Amino acid sequence: NAGVTQTPKFQVLKTGQSMTLQCAQDMNHEYMSWYRQDPGMGLRLIHYSVGAGITDQGEVPNGYNVSRSTTEDFPLRLLSAAPSQTSVYFCASREGKGPYEQYFGPGTRLTVT
Amino acid sequence: DAKTTQPTSMDCAEGRAANLPCNHSTISGNEYVYWYRQIHSQGPQYIIHGLKNNETNEMASLIITEDRKSSTLILPHATLRDTAVYYCIVRTSGTYKYIFGTGTRLKVLA
Numbered sequence: 302n303a304g305v306t307q308t309p310k311f312q313v314l315k316t317g318q319s320m321t322l323q324c325a326q327d328m329n330h331e332y333m334s335w336y337r338q339d340p341g342m343g344l345r346l347i348h349y350s351v352g353a354g355i356t357d358q359g360e361v362p363n364g365y366n367v368s369r370s371t372t373e374d375f376p377l378r379l380l381s382a383a384p385s386q387t388s389v390y391f392c393a394s395r396e397g398k399g400p401y402e403q404y405f406g407p408g409t410r411l412t413v414t
Numbered sequence: 415d416a417k418t419t420q421p422t423s424m425d426c427a428e429g430r431a432a433n434l435p436c437n438h439s440t441i442s443g444n445e446y447v448y449w450y451r452q453i454h455s456q457g458p459q460y461i462i463h464g465l466k467n468n469e470t471n472e473m474a475s476l477i478i479t480e481d482r483k484s485s486t487l488i489l490p491h492a493t494l495r496d497t498a499v500y501y502c503i504v505r506t507s508g509t510y511k512y513i514f515g516t517g518t519r520l521k522v523l524a
Contacts, residue, residue, distance in 0.1 A: 305457075334512070343514040344458065344501075345514070359511065360513070389455060400463060403450075403458075403460060406457050408455065410455075
């Protein structure tokens with residue numbers, strides 16, 4: 302199993318540009334989520350999904366969109382990038398809502414200039 | 415979900431046990447305690463979780479007090495590779511969200 306994969310590893314955007322961060326998992330996990338981590342801070346939940354076609358907001362959803370058309374994929378879209386969105390983005394997946402461990406991807410480092 | 419409080423940083427000598435405390439005084443009966451760690455800027459890595467009883471796996475031990483208001487993660491023989499930020503998280507089984515705090519930065523000293 303590849304686990305949770307994320308692309309790209311690094312990205313530089315100009316203010317106002319849009320882009321999609323990709324996340325995929327091959328463990329048939331029901332639950333997937335996106336976090337951002339700013340320097341020196343913990344992880345903050347952006348959006349999460351409990352299955353294909355079902356998404357919900359986390360702590361810091363503004364400026365981001367998600368969709369879940371398949372179990373495997375959970376892309377994160379930045380609609381109009383802002384410098385405040387400069388961060389490291391982590392995708393995670395978990396088997397379900399029981400007491401399961403969560404698996405994290407390697408992260409995408411995004412800089413918005 | 416209950417909030418957690420952890421010390422900002424700790425040092426531990428290599429080969430000694432590292433004991434990382436976590437306070438979760440508002441924890442409710444169906445909330446689990448989870449521990450993750452993050453090495454450098456990698457994705458967080460699961461360590462262990464528990465509900466009431468103490469738990470042990472190949473990485474660590476988790477000691478939960480009888481009143482469940484606090485817990486301690488024990489790395490029995492810390493190595494330099496255990497230098498990381500350790501997060502204590504409380505989550506209700508049956509909900510989906512994991513809320514991370516700022517964690518404890520553990521530095522293992524040679």
